[in-house]
Amino acid sequence: MFKVAVIGASGLLGRALVGELAQQAGWQVVATTFSRPAPNAATLDIRDARAVEQFIEREAPDALVIAAAERRPDVCEHDPALARALNVDAVRTLAAAANRRGAWTLSISTDYVFDGAHPPYRHDAAPSPLNAYGRSKLEGERALLDTTDLGCVLRLPLLYGPIVGWAESAVTSLVPAIAASAATSAADGKSAVMDAWAIRYPTFTPDIAVVIRQMLERHARNEAIRGIVQWSGDEPMTKYEIAIRLAEALQVDARLTPQHTPTDATPRPHNCHLASDRLEALGIGRRTPFDTAIRQVLAAFPWRGDTAA
Numbered sequence: 001m002f003k004v005a006v007i008g009a010s011g012l013l014g015r016a017l018v019g020e021l022a023q024q025a026g027w028q029v030v031a032t033t034f035s036r037p038a039p040n041a042a043t044l045d046i047r048d049a050r051a052v053e054q055f056i057e058r059e060a061p062d063a064l065v066i067a068a069a070e071r072r073p074d075v076c077e078h079d080p081a082l083a084r085a086l087n088v089d090a091v092r093t094l095a096a097a098a099n100r101r102g103a104w105t106l107s108i109s110t111d112y113v114f115d116g117a118h119p120p121y122r123h124d125a126a127p128s129p130l131n132a133y134g135r136s137k138l139e140g141e142r143a144l145l146d147t148t149d150l151g152c153v154l155r156l157p158l159l160y161g162p163i164v165g166w167a168e169s170a171v172t173s174l175v176p177a178i179a180a181s182a183a184t185s186a187a188d189g190k191s192a193v194m195d196a197w198a199i200r201y202p203t204f205t206p207d208i209a210v211v212i213r214q215m216l217e218r219h220a221r222n223e224a225i226r227g228i229v230q231w232s233g234d235e236p237m238t239k240y241e242i243a244i245r246l247a248e249a250l251q252v253d254a255r256l257t258p259q260h261t262p263t264d265a266t267p268r269p270h271n272c273h274l275a276s277d278r279l280e281a282l283g284i285g286r287r288t289p290f291d292t293a294i295r296q297v298l299a300a301f302p303w304r305g306d307t308a309a
């Protein structure tokens with residue numbers, strides 16, 4: 001039996017990953033959540049080092065995937081202590097505990113470790129984060145790689161996938177404003193303003209789950225991937241372009257206005273396109289076209305005019 005611990009199984013990525021891994025014959029998945037208890041998952045606060053050590057000792061996994069994090073840039077900016085506790089210190093604690101048991105640790109990081117000025121970025125390009133979130137994730141990468149020789153960092157860009165609320169992903173969080181713009185008449189003049197400056201590569205969480213499962217398979221055959229790898233969708237788009245495609249999928253007549261200069265309070269990079277060549281060279285990867293994937297997401301979580309979700 002090959003045993004994988006998924007830390008942060010209640011999150012956008014964690015749920016997709018547990019769904020993928022649970023289908024593998026001969027694999028056992030142990031999952032943890034924090035504020036959202038789930039059936040078949042342990043509750044674990046990864047800031048509690050003793051609890052983390054006890055969890056790893058008790059479960060003795062062969063591999064650990066850290067999908068828990070504080071990933072909201074604005075929260076990281078305003079609460080750097082929380083960002084550090086989750087994105088740096090907890091990664092070190094988890095990796096040290098896994099290392100003591102000889103377990104492989106995969107930690108998830110972000111394209112925001114780069115400044116977005118010189119894409120595409122290979123895995124060995126020099127990082128230069130612009131905001132507190134990117135800085136904390138970069139420190140977390142270094143904490144992992146300093147703590148264990150049996151560790152790997154997987155950098156990812158903007159995620160979307162099956163959701164339990166519109167705000168869960170920066171892709172689906174556009175839906176309420178798109179729908180509201182379609183509900184107003186042209187005479188009201190209320191179109192939704194969408195960022196048309198930053199170039200993003202939305203990446204589907206079930207595709208990433210396949211990538212991680214393929215990485216885990218290599219570890220299971222004693223060919224563990226170490227160091228830094230990256231995975232990205234290959235369709236560049238601004239939020240404005242994402243909104244147009246969402247409106248098409250929703251079949252609504254949205255009224256959208258492109259915003260060609262950045263307006264975010266938190267500095268964000270322009271284009272952090274991640275080169276996925278290291279994983280591709282290993283035959284790892286899957287990319288579902290955006291228009292196909294987003295229709296799956298919307299079919300499973302249909303818009304009912306409820307902006308509260």
Ligand SMILES: NC(=O)c1ccc[n+]([C@@H]2O[C@H](COP(=O)([O-])OP(=O)(O)OC[C@H]3O[C@@H](n4cnc5c(N)ncnc54)[C@H](OP(=O)(O)O)[C@@H]3O)[C@@H](O)[C@H]2O)c1
Pocket residue numbers: 007008009010011012013014033034035036037044045046047066067068069070071086108109110111137156157158159160168169170
């Ligand atoms: N979302 C994106 O667009 C994006 C882009 C690039 C990289 N990433 C990276 O991908 C990874 C997964 O992101 P995501 O979008 O799936 O995040 P998410 O939906 O915000 O989920 C965060 C997870 O962390 C858990 N968590 C929060 N505080 C915790 C604590 N104190 N102890 C234990 N667990 C705690 C949450 O548990 P509860 O919900 O149960 O509290 C949840 O399972 C992160 O490393 C993130 O930095 C995300």
